[in-house]
Amino acid sequence: MQISQQLAAQAVGQVLGGRNLSVALEELFQHHRNITPQQRATSQDLAYGTIRFHTRLEAFLQQLLQKPLTNAFIHHLLLVSLYQLVYDKAGAHTVVNQAVLAAEKSRKTWAKGLVNAVLRNFLRQREALEQRLPDNEAIHYSYPQWWINKLRQQYPDHWQAMLEAGNQHPPMTLRINQRHMATPDYLHLLQAEGWDARQVGEQAIMLGKAVPVHQLPGFGQGHVSVQDWGAQFAAQELDVSAGMRVLDACCAPGGKTGHILELADVDMSAMDNDASRLERVRQNMERLQLNATLVQGDAGLPQAWWDGVPYDRILADVPCTASGIVRRHVDIKWLRRAQDIETFSKQQKGILQGLWRLLAKGGKLLYVTCSVFHEENRQQIEQFLQSHDDARLLPFKHVELTNNHGQLLPGTDHDGFFYALLQKV
Numbered sequence: 408m409q410i411s412q413q414l415a416a417q418a419v420g421q422v423l424g425g426r427n428l429s430v431a432l433e434e435l436f437q438h439h440r441n442i443t444p445q446q447r448a449t450s451q452d453l454a455y456g457t458i459r460f461h462t463r464l465e466a467f468l469q470q471l472l473q474k475p476l477t478n479a480f481i482h483h484l485l486l487v488s489l490y491q492l493v494y495d496k497a498g499a500h501t502v503v504n505q506a507v508l509a510a511e512k513s514r515k516t517w518a519k520g521l522v523n524a525v526l527r528n529f530l531r532q533r534e535a536l537e538q539r540l541p542d543n544e545a546i547h548y549s550y551p552q553w554w555i556n557k558l559r560q561q562y563p564d565h566w567q568a569m570l571e572a573g574n575q576h577p578p579m580t581l582r583i584n585q586r587h588m589a590t591p592d593y594l595h596l597l598q599a600e601g602w603d604a605r606q607v608g609e610q611a612i613m614l615g616k617a618v619p620v621h622q623l624p625g626f627g628q629g630h631v632s633v634q635d636w637g638a639q640f641a642a643q644e645l646d647v648s649a650g651m652r653v654l655d656a657c658c659a660p661g662g663k664t665g666h667i668l669e670l671a672d673v674d675m676s677a678m679d680n681d682a683s684r685l686e687r688v689r690q691n692m693e694r695l696q697l698n699a700t701l702v703q704g705d706a707g708l709p710q711a712w713w714d715g716v717p718y719d720r721i722l723a724d725v726p727c728t729a730s731g732i733v734r735r736h737v738d739i740k741w742l743r744r745a746q747d748i749e750t751f752s753k754q755q756k757g758i759l760q761g762l763w764r765l766l767a768k769g770g771k772l773l774y775v776t777c778s779v780f781h782e783e784n785r786q787q788i789e790q791f792l793q794s795h796d797d798a799r800l801l802p803f804k805h806v807e808l809t810n811n812h813g814q815l816l817p818g819t820d821h822d823g824f825f826y827a828l829l830q831k832v
């Protein structure tokens with residue numbers, strides 16, 4: 408556990424310094440190639456959990472320190488250990504002993520005693536410390552205050568549930584490749600092997616417990632992919648049929664590209680501006696045994712890559728704040744700044760306008776974000792409709808989208824997404 412606490416503490420430090428969590432962890436694992444898969448998984452769990460509840464853990468720690476702690480590693484090691492003591496199932500004494508050993512390795516003579524004292528004090532006074540936590544929303548929910556304020560203002564009836572949904576462990580949801588197998592058949596196969604699984608959507612099965620993908624029956628043969636149920640609405644709403652010319656703009660890593668191609672034999676162009684992410688699309692198409700023409704380019708500047716033939720369907724899964732998927736990308740809470748919303752919103756506007764010109768008359772464009780902020784979603788579409796007489800908004804197939812004007816609120820069964828289906832008239 409000690410090495411996992413140590414790596415998690417380093418990763419937490421990097422995220423609080425502005426780095427992406429998965430990149431930070433990957434780099435640490437590269438430097439510690441001898442750790443076991445179990446230690447790797449534990450490091451990841453501890454880093455994710457500590458980042459998820461950072462504000463609350465910091466508030467506990469501040470009550471336990473007599474003077475400010477200047478050593479960043481020890482500070483983050485204490486946060487990770489507190490996370491374990493508050494939220495994790497590991498035994499309290501093991502957590503403390505291992506943290507003390509990790510502190511000893513830092514070669515600071517004072518650190519061992521301090522870590523021991525802080526964590527044991529926490530165990531002794533836990534209830535009192537909990538009661539003395541400041542009555543403050545940012546600490547209660549563990550989100551930046553600007554984020555809480557924005558959700559409260561935009562979702563007066565749902566903001567608390569949305570904040571709490573973002574602090575849950577995300578479910579692992581599968582998409583069954585209809586070209587290979589019907590969803591109920593794959594579910595029977597899983598259940599016959601004793602898996603805890605249930606069907607949640609037409610092609611979606613949710614697992615009771617996350618597993619490494621290579622353990623999924625038929626993963627290598629392309630029978631199944633991992634994709635949140637809410638993300639699976641995209642291919643279904645796009646309303647594709649055989650022979651259509653389809654553009655999946657902003658496609659990488661190709662989750663939705665694969666789904667569209669599983670549903671219909673379309674002529675698919677999959678584009679993204681990031682070459683390394685396009686490579687992942689290529690690998691995914693290979694695994695699924697599907698064909699797409701991969702294009703590298705800027706979706707907002709189609710003159711550089713478009714061949715001039717209009718598309719029947721366009722999927723615009725635009726870059727966004729990702730505020731609807733914080734339970735999967737916990738670092739987003741701390742990496743985003745309020746002003747990023749405007750930057751994304753401008754970029755989204757440019758992409759939407761650029762792509763609209765490529766759509767055939769009568770064709771449909773599905774605009775998608777994994778955000779819950781109105782500026783990127785309903786306000787973006789309202790402005791687009793005001794400035795484009797040739798665009799009309801179409802109704803959805805999914806009642807979950809109809810209920811909330813295209814905004815899928817994050818909940819137990821899916822992440823938060825926004826959808827708008829536009830037709831060129």
Ligand SMILES: C[S@@+](CC[C@H](N)C(=O)[O-])C[C@H]1O[C@@H](n2cnc3c(N)ncnc32)[C@H](O)[C@@H]1O
Binds near residue numbers: 658660663
């Ligand atoms: C939300 S992700 C797409 C997820 C993908 N549709 C899927 O379902 O797997 C957004 C993608 O947009 C790409 N991107 C960002 N800005 C872009 C631009 N100006 N032109 C094209 N792609 C862009 C990013 O590289 C990223 O892969």
